[in-house]
Amino acid sequence: MQDLTLVMAQLDPLVGDIPGNTERAIESVREARIEHGADIVVLPELFLTGYPPEDLLLRPSMETRLREARSRMAEKMSREVLVIVGYPGMREGQRYNLAGLLYQGEWQAEYAKQALPNYQVFDEQRYFTPGSEPLVFEYKGAKLGILICEDMWQEAPARKAKQAGAEILVTLNASPFHQDKPAERLTLFAERAAEVGLPLVYVNQIGGQDELVFDGGSACVDAQGKLQVQAPHWQVGLMPVQLVKEKSGWVPRGGEIEPEVEAEESLYCALVTGVRDYVNKSGFKGVVLGLSGGIDSALSLAIAVDALGPERVHAVMMPYHYTAEISQQDAAEQARLLGVNYEVMPIAPMVEAFSETLAESFAGTERDTTEENLQSRVRGVLLMAISNKKGLMVLTTGNKSEMAVGYATLYGDMVGGYNALKDVYKTWVYRLARWRNTQEPAIPERVITRPPSAELAPDQQDSDSLPNYDTLDAILTRYIEGDLSAEAIIEAGFPREDVYRVVQLVDRCEYKRRQAPVGVRVTPRGFGRDRRYPIVNGWQPGE
Template sequence: MQDLTLVMAQLDPLVGDIPGNTERAIEAVREARIEHGADIVVLPELFLTGYPPEDLLLRPSMETRLRAARTRMAEKVVRDVLVIVGYPGRREGRIWNLAGALYNGEWLGEYAKQALPNYEVFDEQRYFARGAEPLVLDHQGVKLGLLICEDLWEEAPARQARQAGAEILVSLNASPFHQDKPAERLRLLEERAAAVELPIVYVNQIGGQDELVFDGGSACVDAAGELRVQAPHWAVGLMPVQFLKQQGAWVPQPGETEPDVPAEENLYCALVTGLRDYVNKSGFEGVVLGLSGGIDSALSLAIAVDALGPQRVQAVMMPYHYTADISKEDAAEQAEMLGVHYEVMPIEPMVEAFMGTLAKAFEGTERDTTEENLQSRCRGVLLMAISNKKGLMVLTTGNKSEMAVGYATLYGDMVGGYNAIKDVYKTWVYRLARWRNTQSPAIPERVIERPPSAELAPDQQDSDSLPDYDTLDAILVRYIEGDMSAEAIIEAGFDRDDVYRVVKLVDRCEYKRRQAPVGVRVTRRGFGRDRRYPIVNGWQPGE
């Protein structure tokens, strides 16, 4: 009976670090051979450059660097292991998304990705030529049909590989996470494997890259689509798959799989991973954030501590006249609970100094949001000063609901380098906070139970100027992610005034969002690379 061991290398590359990614690949193959007796090692899509490399692909030296990387791999990768790795390549004046096969110092062939996604966060038709031919590797008695990511989401490439003689389909992937995406992938693998009656090995990358985060979850299904092996989500590592040839077919044997986890846990892990990689890959010492005693900054602090450790996190309470005593108490309690460096910096002297300077310019006007925003901007100045002095990145704390309707202050609470909860609706902020407290004490219960308030005016509450968050988020999901018109949302049972107020705020505040820090995308449509609306336009909401 023939057998082979294929190892799925679920790794976290650094975009642009071709030498570093090359060494990660070499070491992963060595480890896979020693620890698992690997016959075949598969790495993710575009691993040598990291994904997505974007306009780095257009740099003149890109191909030279990749040739050097492939030469080094040919020289250093351990013998008697077939390595399948993703990288871009310029061939005959065009750039291709490739999967290359290396064995005993020789590159055996390259497969060019056929299905080039150009929706949501994907922009591959900007860079790559479309492949047309299958590649089936005949290696020591097994025929491997190569695919790359989107090729699996279309029927033709898998069928083409089957017709070319493939016995196992091997898919290299850089598939970003969003809520419900892991389950969607498994359904896809089940359907595609059953349709072509072949086992599929699906290798996905892990880690954060700017707005994107990759959850891993590499998996193998058998020819009926049954899950046989799955690597953990949110963990770098090597996962072996044992194949036996039985009655003329290669059959993956049962191995490790991952139990289902709550949606809150999966989402929280995405936020932690995105922040950790953004800070570490960018070279920051740590983060500093304003801790207000409210739910958003409280959740952001917990995420930061889980991502970086308490020693790399600084929290600053910056009270003013309208800051409630319970906010000060709750912020101090949480800082002590999580063990972070904590300071209190009252902003009254700053605000009063600005108001004194502006007194003549404001003469004859009524007090309004201008004065409220000034408080927020004073806080932003303090945080940026700490950032400059200590090398700490400012972490902003506005949620998706607020960013959608512009409930944030330019050059105030929007000042910073990254926002861990930028793509998290307010209702999910509460769900995540409650879930996090089931793991260990992290957020004072009173913070979760209190009505939300920006505390920029006496007795202010968010509900003074916005619908309740359950209603607001339901409208926003339909408008932002579902692209439903205002009238269609109203027909779904929502109040006409609420709907038009919300969609007008969303449209009007595009200019603010363009100036907001980046944050990890975790919904089907985040503010950023996959929602591109003109800032200046005459579009009217309605039909």
Template structure:
């Protein structure tokens, strides 16, 4: 009986850290050899460079670093193990997204990715040329095909591998998370396995990289498309599969199917992982945020504490004359519940100093949103000063609904380095707060129950300026994520005046979003890598 002991190395790499990533590959393979002779260790896409390396790939020294890494791996792995590794590979001046199989100190096979994604967050055609040949390598007598990520989303590469004689397919991935992604992968890979008539092992990376979060969830399906093994999501780890090449009914053993996360749990974990990796990989000591007593900052604080621990989080309440006593109390109570450092710094004297300095400039004008924005900017100055002094990252607290329509202040509440909720619609903010409270006391109930308010004016409510959030978020999802036109949204049952107003706000506030901090992407289309609209434009509203 021929059995392949396959280790799915669900790794959290650091982009650009060729030395660190290389050492981790070597260490992982050597650990695997302690468990099984001649293991097949499968790593994610572009493991050596990390994913996505973006314009680092344009640096002339990348070729040298890749070659040095491969030489080091080959020198270290001279035994019977098989290491299947992704890396950028330049040949005759052409750069490929490649995967190599290293065995007994040599690269015995190399595959070049055939399908290069160039949509949403992906930009691979900017860097790579596509390969055009399948790769099937003999591993202990089993013909094993190799493909990379997007290749599995198209039919041809899998069928080409089958035609070339593959009995098993290894698919290396750096597939980012969005809500609903896990079931999409399972269904798609099952379809490919049935069409090709062989089992497929799908290995995905895990971890946060700027706005992207990779959720792991590596898995395997048999030739009938039946899911037979699945690793956890959002957890780095090494997961064994045992493949019996002679068994048709049960080719895999060794790993159960971990229960899939429900969507709320998955979203929560994505936010936590995105914040944790951004803070830690960039070397920040901790984070500081303005805790207003409102629901957005409450959820942001909860995410930060889960990601980093309470000792690395500082919450600052910055009251003004319009701040309610309820807000002051609720901010203090949440800080107490979570055990974080809680400071209170009034912005009243700072605001008055600014107004005194601006007295001549403002003479003869009426009070308007300028004074409201000034309050937010006073708070932004305080938080950025704490950040500079303590080496803490400022977490901003704006949600996707606010970012969409510009309900935010440049250099005020938008001042900071990372926005955990940037891709979280307001209605989902409420749902996530309720979910978080099921895990233990965290967010005071009246924070969830009270009408949202920026508290920049007397008795101010968000809905004084915006449609109800349940209506707003429906319109935004259709326009931003589904690319529906104004007329199509209206035809779907939304009020014409509200649609036209919301779409205009989205379009004219692109300039604000360009200056906003990045944040965790959890939907099919966030404001960032996968939505790039011009600021200066004659585009008609809602087209």
């Protein structure tokens, strides 16, 4: 009986670090051979450059660096293992997204990705020429059909591979996470494998890159589409798949399968991964954030601690006249619970100094949000000063609901380098906070149950100027992610006044969002890469 051990190398590359990624590849192959007796090791899409490399692909030295990397791999890799790895490459004047096959110290073949995605966060047609031919490589009696990521989401590449004689489909991936994406993928694996009647091996990247997060979940399904092996989500590692040649063809043996997890846990892990990798890969010592006693900063603090450890997290309470005593108590209690560095910096003297300086300029005007925003901007100045002095990145704490309607202050609470909650709706903020407390106490219960408030004016509550968050988020999801018109949302049962107020706020605040920090993208349509609207435009949202 013939059998093969294929190892799925679920790794976290650093974009642009070609030498480092090369060493990670060499070490993973060595480990796979020693620990699992690997015959084949498969690494993710564009692994040598990291994904997505964006305009680094246009650098003149890119091809030279990749050639050096591939030479080193040929020299150092185990000669007994077939290595399949992703990288870009210029071939006959065209740039391709490639999978290279290395065996016995020689690069045996290359496959060029055929389906180049150009939607949501993907922009591959800007950089690559599509391939047109399948690649089937015979190794130890098995005919391997190679695919790269989007090739699996389309029908034609898998069919071409089957027609060319493939017996096993192997797909290299850099598939970003968003809510419900892991389940979508599993459904797709099953459909694609069953369509062509071949087992399918899917190897995904893991880790954070700017706003994108990759969840891993590398897997193997059999020719009927039944899941046989699945690597854990959110964990770097090597997962072996045993393939056995039977009369009916190659059959994967059942192995480890990660149990299903709650939606809250999956989303929370995505946020922790995004913060951890952004801070660590950028070289910051840690983070500093304003801890207000409210739900958003409380959840952000818990995420930061889980990502970096309490010793790398600095929380600052900056009370003013309108900061409730219970807010100060709850912030102090959470800092104690999580063991972070914590200090209190009252801002009244600074706000009053600004107000005094501006008094003559503001003479004859009524008090309005300008004075409220001064409080937020003073807090931003303090956080940035701590950031500069201590080498800590400011972690902003605004959620997607607030960012959508502009319920945030430019150069105030929007100041910072990264935002864990940028793509998390307020209703999900509460769900995540409650879930996190089921693991161990992290957020005081009163923070979760209190009505939300920016505390910039006496007795202020978010509901004074916004619909309740269940309604707001339902409208926003339809408008931002569903691209529905205002009238279509109203027809779905939402109050006309609320709908028009919300969509007009979303449109009007595009200029703010353009100046917001990058943050973890976890919905199918986040602000930034996904949703690109002109700041100045005359579009009317009604129809």
